[in-house]
Amino acid sequence: MNGTVLAVLAGACWGIGEVFTKSVLHTGRVGPLTAIAVRSTVAIPVLWIVYWIFVQQRRTEPTTWLADAGGGTLAKLILGSGLIAGAAGMVLFYSALKTGEISRVKPIAFTVAPMIGVLLGWLVLGEPMTAKKIVAIALVMSGVVLLTTG
Numbered sequence: 001m002n003g004t005v006l007a008v009l010a011g012a013c014w015g016i017g018e019v020f021t022k023s024v025l026h027t028g029r030v031g032p033l034t035a036i037a038v039r040s041t042v043a044i045p046v047l048w049i050v051y052w053i054f055v056q057q058r059r060t061e062p063t064t065w066l067a068d069a070g071g072g073t074l075a076k077l078i079l080g081s082g083l084i085a086g087a088a089g090m091v092l093f094y095s096a097l098k099t100g101e102i103s104r105v106k107p108i109a110f111t112v113a114p115m116i117g118v119l120l121g122w123l124v125l126g127e128p129m130t131a132k133k134i135v136a137i138a139l140v141m142s143g144v145v146l147l148t149t150g
Contacts, residue, residue, distance in 0.1 A: 015106070018102060018106055021039075032095045033091065107147050111141060114137075114140075
């Protein structure tokens with residue numbers, strides 16, 4: 001499958017999953033940290049099984065990544081992906097879901113993320129910044145403002 005199809009499927013999974021999460025948080029019987037803990041506890045074994053299958057089939061996963069990654073790569077993986085995106089992002093997002101409408105919280109969070117990705121891709125990774133990307137970000141941000149304001 002190509003990246004676009006996988007991204008659409010990921011978005012669908014997140015959209016469906018977060019509606020369930022918002023519904024659970026709305027009951028008041030489960031808090032945001034409990035929801036994250038359950039989500040992570042359920043996801044981790046599944047992810048390790050899928051990882052193991054992919055390593056065995058030598059698909060997309062290098063088998064010697066831990067030895068080959070190096071300190072800088074591991075630090076970025078742990079800090080960026082694990083702590084910032086994983087832990088902090090989920091705590092903030094689930095806390096926002098508990099207090100706000102999903103029809104506002106989700107579009108804001110999932111618009112800020114790609115906007116920052118485009119900007120950091122340009123500033124840090126040297127990806128090209130084009131007029132098309134600037135216009136697209138402005139249009140998407142405008143749409144989210146329309147969607148989420150009174």
